Amino acid sequence: MVSTSSTGRFSDGRSTPSTPMSEAADSPAPNNSSKGMEIAPDGDIVLEIEHEVGKPAAVHSYRVSATILTTHSKYFASLLQPGRFSEAANVEAKHRNLREQYGEVGKAPPRELPALSIKDVGRVAVKSVGPLLGDFFNILHNREMQIPPPVANLANLAVVADRFDALEVVRTYLRRKKVMKMLDAKTTAKADLALGEERVRQRLLVGVLLDHTPWVEKYSLRMICKGWASKEVSVSAALWWDLPGRLEDELVYRRECMLETIQSLQSHFLALYSSRERQCKLGYDSSAQCDSFQLGEMVRFFTRIGTVQLQGTLIDVADPPEPHAGDLINLLDTLRQVPEYQIDKFHSHCGIRTRLVPMLDLLQRAIPHAAVCGECWEANRTDLAWLGAKRPLLWRKGDSGLYGTGHRHAGIRDFFTATERQWS
Structure with missing residues (x-):
């Protein structure tokens, strides 16, 4: 939301205004205004920003340069574009009066400068938006901020930069200050692995936006x-x-596809040992009894680790189980624990272990490549996203797209999204 203090109130709803903003009745500035911050000593405009964190919400004032704002922020460039919105005309009229009075607008005291009132700085999580916006406007004016900021602050800063369509100048500033490298250097491998969900999400958002x-x-x-x-x-x-x-939906879908792939491996062996094709490896003395034994032990193992649920089909008496909520790597490690069952001492390697473990190795090598590639996501997400892509009908073991070096996005996607997989 945006309004001008001397020309009436008006509002916007998006990051960059694209349609004329609705004007409302004049109203006085709130009484709970905080002390103003002078970002540009010779600034020609004051921003009065209110973001409802507490009640009543405080109003934070910043003396800034309109020229710098419009240079680095598409939001302000659109808002203050001459002839587009009434705000620009009101600011220019006020500037003409101040130039007549002071010679230069920058010599005028802050209370006489044209003021824009803005509500909503984006979906941030802070006790007060004052310091956060101070950092943002300092970056726009190429002034110093605390380096390196905590990752939570950096995530909030990215949200504000996105809200005001000023990501590029913030990216450039942080690269020049080598902020990400400093944060990585301060974070040990142990601390990184111990990061909780919110901290991981904040870093991912920073990675995407910045x-x-x-x-x-x-x-x-x-x-x-x-x-x-x-x-x-x-x-x-x-x-x-x-x-x-x-991106959130993309991550959900990728996990679903990966779980489906792991489940298809389990289903593959259940189908093999339930078929008429003999799986026992004893040669001429192979037996159906061995296959039945292996099938029973396999079902018992999968049931014990919670990856199979036996249910009758005569009538539906149970809700479908919730998707697996645990770590995928831990799930593969659990599947590796399947014993090499033997019906007797002569029937060695008749079970699934010797065939399952190499397939689990294949999955474990493929999983890291299922991550979202930041470079490709930014440049070509339409072609490389899994969500919405046409699923291959069949993946065969040995398909070349899964192997090799470098970017293997298409091959990895085909592997995990195929409607059917030929594991042997």
Whole structure:
């Protein structure tokens, strides 16, 4: 929401105004205004920003340069474009009066400058938006901020930069200050692995909005493997709880496809040992009894670890189970624990272990490549996203797209999204 203090109130609803903003009745400035911050000593405009964190919400004032705002922020460039909205005409009229009075607008005291009142700085999570907006406007004016800021502050800063369509100048500033490298250097491997969901989400949001691709790949994979991607979130939650650009939905879908792939491997062996094709490896003395024994032990193992649920088909008496909520890597490790069952001492390697473990190795090598590639997601997400892509009818073991070096996005996607997989 935006309004001008001397020309009436008006509002916007999006990051960059694209249609004329509705004007409402004049109203006085709130009495709970906080002390103003002078970002540009010779600034020619005052921003009065109110973001409802507490009640009553405080109003934070910033003396800034309109020229710098319009240079680095498409939001302000649109808002203050001459002839487009009434706000620009009101600011220019006030500037003419101040130039007549002071010679230069920058010599006028802050209380006489034209003021824009803005509500809503984006889906941030802070006790007070004052310091956060101070950092943002300092970056726009190429002034110093605390380096390196905590990751939570950086995530909130990215949200504000996105809200005001000023991501590029913030990206450039942070690259020049090598902020991401400093944060990585301060975080040990042990501390990184111990990060909770919110901290991981904050880093992923920073990686996406501020174009730090290593964080996109690392933390998107962690969210997929941990099962932290969610389909539902409150609209009042911070932006990192609802990742933008369909990324949240993409992570949910990738995990679903990966779980389906793991389940297809389990189904493959259940179908083999339930078929008429003999699986016993004893040669001429192979027996149906051995296959039946192996099938029973396999079902018992899968049931014990919670990956199979036996249910009758005569009548539906139970709701479908919830999708697996645990870590995918831990799930593969659990499946590796399947014993090499033997019906007697002569029947060695008749079970699934010797065939299952190499397939689990294949899955474990493929999973890291299921992460969202930050570079490709930014440049070509339409072609490389899994969500909405046409699913291959069949994946065969040995398909070349799964192997090799470099980017293997298409091959990995085909492997995990195929409607049917030929494991042997």
